Structure formats: C-alpha cells, structure tokens
Amino acid sequence: MKAVLLGAGAIGSVIASLLGRREEVEHVLVADRSLDAAKALATTHDGGRLEAARIDASDVDGMAKAFRGYDLVLNVVLPRFNLKIMDACLKAGVHYMDAATDLALAREKPGDAVKETPYAQQLRYDDGFRAAGLTALLGMGADPGLSNIFARLGADRLDTVEEVLVRDGDSGQVQGHEFVALWSPDTLIEEVLMPALAFRDGRFVRLGSLEGEEVFDFPPPVGPLTVYNVDHEETETLPLFIGKGILRADFKLAIPKDLATALSVFQRFGLHAGTMMEVEVKGSGERVRIAPRDILTALLPNPKDLAAKVRGAASIAVVVRGTKGGKRDGWMFWFVLDHQETFRKFGFNATAYPVGAPMAMSALMIGKGEIARRGAFPPEVLDPMPFFRRLPEFGILVREKRLP
Numbered sequence: 001m002k003a004v005l006l007g008a009g010a011i012g013s014v015i016a017s018l019l020g021r022r023e024e025v026e027h028v029l030v031a032d033r034s035l036d037a038a039k040a041l042a043t044t045h046d047g048g049r050l051e052a053a054r055i056d057a058s059d060v061d062g063m064a065k066a067f068r069g070y071d072l073v074l075n076v077v078l079p080r081f082n083l084k085i086m087d088a089c090l091k092a093g094v095h096y097m098d099a100a101t102d103l104a105l106a107r108e109k110p111g112d113a114v115k116e117t118p119y120a121q122q123l124r125y126d127d128g129f130r131a132a133g134l135t136a137l138l139g140m141g142a143d144p145g146l147s148n149i150f151a152r153l154g155a156d157r158l159d160t161v162e163e164v165l166v167r168d169g170d171s172g173q174v175q176g177h178e179f180v181a182l183w184s185p186d187t188l189i190e191e192v193l194m195p196a197l198a199f200r201d202g203r204f205v206r207l208g209s210l211e212g213e214e215v216f217d218f219p220p221p222v223g224p225l226t227v228y229n230v231d232h233e234e235t236e237t238l239p240l241f242i243g244k245g246i247l248r249a250d251f252k253l254a255i256p257k258d259l260a261t262a263l264s265v266f267q268r269f270g271l272h273a274g275t276m277m278e279v280e281v282k283g284s285g286e287r288v289r290i291a292p293r294d295i296l297t298a299l300l301p302n303p304k305d306l307a308a309k310v311r312g313a314a315s316i317a318v319v320v321r322g323t324k325g326g327k328r329d330g331w332m333f334w335f336v337l338d339h340q341e342t343f344r345k346f347g348f349n350a351t352a353y354p355v356g357a358p359m360a361m362s363a364l365m366i367g368k369g370e371i372a373r374r375g376a377f378p379p380e381v382l383d384p385m386p387f388f389r390r391l392p393e394f395g396i397l398v399r400e401k402r403l404p
C-alpha cells in the first residue's frame with residue numbers, strides 16, 4: 001500500500017511511527033505545509049519507507065497532482081480542509097480518511113432548530129466516492145472513531161436502541177502545572193465553548209456550551225469525573241446510521257469544574273475569540289491586531305513538550321441502552337490507557353496514541369481490502385468485529401460490561 005499522510009502534527013506523528021514500520025506498507029509520503037515539519041517526521045520514523053513533501057491542503061489541483069499513484073490519503077490537518085482534500089482524492093482516484101469534521105460550520109444558536117449538521121457536507125460526497133469505486137472513511141480516531149465502533153457493537157446486540165452516550169475522560173496531570181491542555185489548546189477552547197449538538201426525543205437540538213454537567217464514573221484508574229456536553233461528530237452521525245429507533249445521543253467531555261468556570265468567564269469577556277481584532281494596549285499608544293484566544297494559548301505549555309510528563313490515564317466509554325427480547329438491556333464498552341505506560345510502549349501519550357493507532361490500523365485494513373465498502377461514511381456503518389479483532393495488536397484492549 002502507498003499512502004499520503006497529510007499533516008505532520010501530533011496525530012500524524014503516531015501514524016508515521018506505526019505505518020513506517022509495517023512490511024505491508026510500501027511507501028508513505030509525509031506531507032505538511034511546512035516541508036521542515038514533514039522532513040523532521042519522515043526522518044524520525046524512516047525505515048526506508050517515508051518520504052517528505054510540502055503540500056498545501058487548500059490547493060486542490062496541487063494535491064490532486066501529488067496524490068496520483070497513491071492508494072490512500074490520511075487527512076490529519078485541520079478539518080476546515082476536509083472538502084478540498086476530498087475533492088483532490090476524487091480527482092486523483094485515491095481512498096480518503098479523516099479524523100474530524102468541521103463542526104465550526106454550525107450556525108444555529110442554542111435552542112434553534114437544526115436543519116442540517118456540518119457533517120452533511122461530507123456525506124454529500126457519498127455518491128461521488130461510490131461512483132469512483134473509492135472509500136472515504138470519515139471520523140476515524142479515538143472519538144470519533146472507536147466510539148462509533150463501540151456504539152455499533154452495542155446496537156448490534158440490541159433489538160431497539162434508546163440512547164447512545166459517549167463519554168471522554170482523562171485524569172492526566174503534569175507536575176508543576178496548574179492546568180495543561182493535552183491536545184491543541186486552541187481546539188480545546190473552541191470545541192468546549194461551541195454550542196453543543198445533542199439528539200433528544202428523535203430530534204437534533206443545539207444546546208448552550210458547558211451544559212449537562214454530571215459526574216460520570218469512568219472505569220478505574222480514571223474514576224469519577226465531571227463531564228459536560230460538547231459538540232462532537234458522534235452526535236451527528238450515530239442518530240443517522242445506528243437506526244433501531246434511537247431517541248437520544250450525546251457526547252460529554254470531562255472538564256475540571258474550575259476550568260469550565262474559567263472558560264465561561266473568558267467567553268463572557270470575549271477572551272475566547274479566535275478572530276483577529278484591533279485593540280489599543282493601555283499605555284502603548286499603539287493599536288495591535290490580535291486574536292484574544294492566542295494570548296490564552298500562548299500562556300499554556302505546548303502539548304508536544306508535555307507528552308512524556310503526563311501522569312494519569314485516558315478513557316473513552318460508550319453506553320448503549322435499549323431493549324432485547326422486549327426487556328430493557330444495555331452495554332458499556334470502553335478502553336483505558338495509562339499515559340506513562342503508553343509513552344513507554346509507543347513513544348506517545350494516551351491522548352494522541354489512541355487517535356493515530358485506529359487510523360493506521362484502518363489504513364492497513366483498506367489496503368488489504370478488509371474495509372471494502374465504497375462511498376463516504378462514518379465508522380459505525382462498518383462491521384465492528386474486524387476492528388475489535390485487530391485492536392489488541394495495537395495495544396488497545398476494549399472492555400465491556402452489561403448494564404443493569
């Protein structure tokens with residue numbers, strides 16, 4: 001298999017390390033808008049298979065030219081480039097995979113009716129990819145990705161599905177830091193403060209940000225953490241693809257209570273804004289152009305520098321409730337990864353590793369024809385069993401329990 005890895009960032013690094021050492025991978029073109037970043041990654045993990053290139057994800061024709069002759073593109077740049085990369089894949093005749101959708105495209109305010117979710121734009125590519133005999137696997141990673149597969153496994157064991165709840169918790173801490181973001185602080189602030197989508201009584205609704213506070217008991221050693229509704233891909237796709245009469249779906253992320261309070265205050269002051277504005281800094285007599293969020297993120301440590309120092313564990317748990325044989329029934333599926341142990345084994349902490357590993361695994365499955373469905377679709381439309389069989393090979397052990 002010959003693959004293009006587009007995006008030499010946190011998740012791209014995991015994928016390069018895994019694909020770079022697989023016999024069945026002939027060649028990986030590691031590409032980024034920065035050739036230096038691509039080269040640094042390609043040389044770190046090179047076993048004779050990786051080559052670096054400069055590719056700009058906003059240039060469809062340039063990408064199409066670069067993609068020709070490859071089998072698959074793994075898109076791990078930012079989701080705002082998804083449609084352009086999908087266009088380029090269609091032009092070049094290559095399979096496509098990404099890890100996120102552009103949720104920032106949602107325009108409704110809390111309480112507004114939701115006519116169409118951002119995911120719909122990518123699902124419109126279904127016919128095109130199908131006609132071209134190509135696969136576009138949308139939202140593969142930890143969550144979305146494994147969470148969708150867990151949801152499908154639960155749904156397959158039930159006759160009807162009432163609710164699917166996805167919960168993401170991390171007890172990770174770094175000594176000497178009051179607060180750290182374990183992935184892009186910019187994305188964290190944007191994601192947490194965006195009005196969240198939820199599926200209630202068979203309808204999509206837009207909630208306010210940081211609603212739905214509750215304590216979720218994550219499997220040990222993570223334990224109970226306060227979680228809040230956060231906008232996420234699974235809430236968009238599970239109601240459309242799980243079927244079986246699903247009535248409720250939502251995604252909640254564990255956020256320390258004091259951080260949630262701080263973020264709400266930042267939002268009230270406009271300090272969360274990612275758009276450039278002109279402000280006069282007191283006493284300087286000069287007006288400067290700045291995105292207020294950049295000040296917050298500049299004051300936080302870079303997640304890349306923290307990878308080896310995080311202590312604690314990360315977990316993603318999915319609860320699926322419904323009925324079986326006319327009786328109430330339900331399942332919970334989860335994985336837990338310890339940050340230190342994951343770093344020792346794989347060189348990445350438990351935040352980035354379980355995102356990149358399922359992507360690398362799915363790339364191999366596409367290469368081998370184990371994922372043979374064509375069109376553009378989320379992971380829950382696929383048979384979950386082949387994923388479960390392969391995950392232990394990548395150090396991810398899925399646990400399950402029946403719910404009372």
Ligand SMILES: NC(=O)c1ccc[n+]([C@@H]2O[C@H](COP(=O)([O-])OP(=O)(O)OC[C@H]3O[C@@H](n4cnc5c(N)ncnc54)[C@H](OP(=O)(O)O)[C@@H]3O)[C@@H](O)[C@H]2O)c1
Pocket residue numbers: 006007008009010011012031032033034037055056057058075076077078079081099100139140141142143144145183184355
């Ligand atoms: N499914 C999941 O579980 C999950 C979890 C985490 C993340 N994700 C998704 O995974 C993706 C990658 O995340 P990450 O943490 O690896 O991000 P990241 O560390 O910021 O890496 C993204 C890389 O893409 C580069 N880039 C930005 N614009 C580009 C362009 N126009 N052309 C080419 N390269 C460009 C960035 O360069 P600069 O550094 O110069 O900007 C950076 O090297 C994101 O879509 C994220 O939402 C999914």
